[in-house]
Amino acid sequence: GAVVSQHPSWVICKSGTSVKIECRSLDFQATTMFWYRQFPKQSLMLMATSNEGSKATYEQGVEKDKFLINHASLTLSTLTVTSAHPEDSSFYICSAWDRPSSGANVLTFGAGSRLTVL
Amino acid sequence: QQQVKQSPQSLIVQKGGISIINCAYENTAFDYFPWYQQFPGKGPALLIAIRPDVSEKKEGRFTISFNKSAKQFSLHIMDSQPGDSATYFCAASHSYKYIFGTGTRLKVLA
Numbered sequence: 554g555a556v557v558s559q560h561p562s563w564v565i566c567k568s569g570t571s572v573k574i575e576c577r578s579l580d581f582q583a584t585t586m587f588w589y590r591q592f593p594k595q596s597l598m599l600m601a602t603s604n605e606g607s608k609a610t611y612e613q614g615v616e617k618d619k620f621l622i623n624h625a626s627l628t629l630s631t632l633t634v635t636s637a638h639p640e641d642s643s644f645y646i647c648s649a650w651d652r653p654s655s656g657a658n659v660l661t662f663g664a665g666s667r668l669t670v671l
Numbered sequence: 672q673q674q675v676k677q678s679p680q681s682l683i684v685q686k687g688g689i690s691i692i693n694c695a696y697e698n699t700a701f702d703y704f705p706w707y708q709q710f711p712g713k714g715p716a717l718l719i720a721i722r723p724d725v726s727e728k729k730e731g732r733f734t735i736s737f738n739k740s741a742k743q744f745s746l747h748i749m750d751s752q753p754g755d756s757a758t759y760f761c762a763a764s765h766s767y768k769y770i771f772g773t774g775t776r777l778k779v780l781a
Contacts, residue, residue, distance in 0.1 A: 559714070585767060596760065596773045597715070646714045650767065660705070660769055662714035 555581050555651035559663030566637055567671055574632045574666045576647030582627035583649035587660070588620070591644040600645075603630040637670040644668075673698060675763050677772025684779050690748040692775045694761035697742065701763035701770075706735065706746050709758045709774075718759070719746070751779045 556579040566572050576586055584605045589597040601622050602610040609622035619641075621633040630649075634641050646665040676695045684690045694704075705720035721728045721735040721744065728735045734747040748755055756779050761772040 557714075587769075594774075594776070597771045599769070602767070644712075648714075659717060659720075660764075662707075662716065665712070665714045667712065 555579075555649070555659065555661040557583075557647060557649050557661050557663040559647055559666055561666060562664060563667040563669075565669045565671065568638050569636055571633055571635045572637055572668060574634075574645055574647075574668075576630045576632070576649070576663055578628045578649045578651075578661075581649075581651050583630075583651075584627060586624060586630040586647055586649045588622060588630075588632050589646045589648065589662075591646060591665070593644075597646065605630075634668065637668070639670045642668055642670045673770055675761060675770050675772045677761050677775060679775060680773065681776040682778070684751045684777065686751065686753060686779055686781055688751050688779075690751045690755065690777055690779070691745060692759055692761070692777070693743065693745045694763075694772050695741075695743045696763045696770075698763070698765065699742070700765045703764040704735070704737065704744050705762050705764070705769075706733075707760045707762065707771075709760065715760060748777075751777075753779045753781045755779050 558577045560575045586603040588600045591597050600615045603622045603624040605624045611617045624630040648660050648662040651659045651661050706718045707715035708718045709715040719730050719733045723739050732749045737744045759775045762769045
């Protein structure tokens with residue numbers, strides 16, 4: 554099946570620094586990737602839709618200058634949390650569409666990246 | 672109208688029992704209903720999914736029941752095992768966008 558790889562799986566940084574999280578589709582091309590944020594014991598909240606070769610589409614309430622998304626190739630999207638603060642600490646998960654031969658759109662998730670901002 | 676309501680919030684089941692998780696939606700444009708399983712510290716993994724043209728889909732111990740007129744669907748886990756202990760999310764999709772339920776934390780007692 555499709556595999557989405559996310560790196561790093563966890564990161565600790567100081568307040569005010571920037572952190573980059575990578576999301577790769579390993580065995581398929583993904584023109585569209587999605588970034589989610591998940592707080593402890595809560596559901597997944599869509600932050601933005603990352604489109605290869607164009608600007609990301611952000612959900613309402615998500616600061617585009619705080620969460621920079623770049624989708625430079627068909628297999629790589631990056632999320633940069635700029636000037637991170639403790640309230641940005643969360644579990645960030647990316648996902649991508651895979652369209653297997655069945656024709657059904659399957660959303661495959663990465664393993665997530667745990668960000669802790671001190 | 673974009674919400675997906677999921678219940679219960681948490682569920683404790685004895686080993687070998689049946690776990691049942693329910694979801695309800697409002698938007699009739701949704702055309703794909705997946706269930707995801709998430710273990711602590713991991714990303715969600717697709718468990719089983721259904722389209723509204725069928726009323727039931729079974730894969731191993733996992734069954735989705737779908738009631739289009741009531742706009743409800745449910746996940747049944749037969750012969751629940753301790754390894755099934757995880758958080759389960761239902762979702763509803765139209766086009767590319769997924770709306771997730773709030774999640775159900777399942778604990779299966781050995």
